[in-house]
Structure formats: C-alpha cells, structure tokens
Amino acid sequence: xxxxxxxxxxxxxxxxxxxxxxxxxxxxxxxxxxxxxxxxxxxxxxxxxxxxxxxxxxxxxxxxxxxxxxxxxxxxxxxxxxxxxxxxxxxxxxxxxxxxxxxxxxxxxxxxxxxxxxxxxxxxxxxxxxxxxxxxxxxxxx
Numbered sequence: 001x002x003x004x005x006x007x008x009x010x011x012x013x014x015x016x017x018x019x020x021x022x023x024x025x026x027x028x029x030x031x032x033x034x035x036x037x038x039x040x041x042x043x044x045x046x047x048x049x050x051x052x053x054x055x056x057x058x059x060x061x062x063x064x065x066x067x068x069x070x071x072x073x074x075x076x077x078x079x080x081x082x083x084x085x086x087x088x089x090x091x092x093x094x095x096x097x098x099x100x101x102x103x104x105x106x107x108x109x110x111x112x113x114x115x116x117x118x119x120x121x122x123x124x125x126x127x128x129x130x131x132x133x134x135x136x137x138x139x140x141x142x
Contacts, residue, residue: 002058002138005041017043017052026052033057071141075127082120087127092136 001019008015013028015037026045030053031037037055045052069091077087083104085097100119107115126132133141 001045001047001052003043003045003052005037005039005043008037008039010036015039017045017055022050024050024052026055030055067140067142069135069139069141071127071133074132074141075124078120078124078127082123083116087123091132091141094136 003017003019003024006016006018006023015026017024017026024045024047028037030045032054033056035057037043042058043055044058045055047053074087074090077090081087085100085104088094088097088100104116104119107113123132135141
C-alpha cells in the first residue's frame with residue numbers, strides 16, 4: 001500500500017500511517033529505509049491486520065499517487081471500445097486487456113457477440129460506480 005506518515009514519536013519509535021481512508025500503526029522495527037521516518041513522508045508498506053510492516057520511503061522525485069488518468073475517458077472507452085479492452089490498455093492493465101481481446105475473439109467465434117457487448121456495458125458500470133477506480137500503478141482516477 002501507499003500512505004503518508006501522519007504521526008511519529010522518535011522517543012517511543014512508533015507512529016501512524018494513513019492511506020487517506022484508514023490509519024495504520026507501525027514501529028521502528030519494521031522501518032526499512034536508512035533515513036529516519038518523518039511526519040509527511042510518503043511510504044509504501046504491507047499490512048498485517050491494522051499494523052503496517054515493511055515500511056519504506058517512496059521515491060522523492062516521482063509522486064505516483066497523484067491521479068493522471070481520467071475516469072470519464074476510461075468510461076467512454078469502455079462503452080465504445082470495451083469489447084477490445086481499450087479501456088484496460090488506457091488504465092495500464094495490459095495483460096487483462098490481452099485476455100479480454102482473446103475472450104472477445106472466442107465469444108465472437110462461438111457466435112455469442114451479445115456477451116461481448118454485455119461485457120463492455122458491465123465494465124463501464126464498474127468504472128462509473130467506482131469499482132474500477134485506480135490505474136495499474138495504483139493511482140486514483142481523476
């Protein structure tokens with residue numbers, strides 16, 4: 001996961017990380033980076049319940065948590081070209097797009113083109129409803 005250090009006490013060597021929705025506890029024993037943690041640092045971490053572990057600093061020059069792709073572009077691509085997986089390519093899910101293209105070919109070859117259109121419609125609903133809300137780099141959609 002990606003988060004920001006919300007609180008850190010150097011004396012107790014413990015703190016909290018937020019991902020914008022939830023707060024997770026961590027202590028210095030799970031800190032990987034060589035620099036000490038500071039409030040506001042962007043970090044990556046894994047979870048064990050509500051406790052963060054393998055906490056590490058993210059790259060300082062690249063803010064990959066900022067949104068760069070548009071939800072409505074993905075929605076339009078899903079509605080118009082969803083049968084070809086173009087919206088998945090736009091979002092960076094290349095393997096899933098290739099699988100979708102192959103499945104589309106198989107459905108058309110089997111004489112079931114209606115399911116291809118249904119698939120596009122369902123994926124558009126998932127994007128519109130917020131179920132598909134991040135790109136392949138785990139960045140939120142604008």
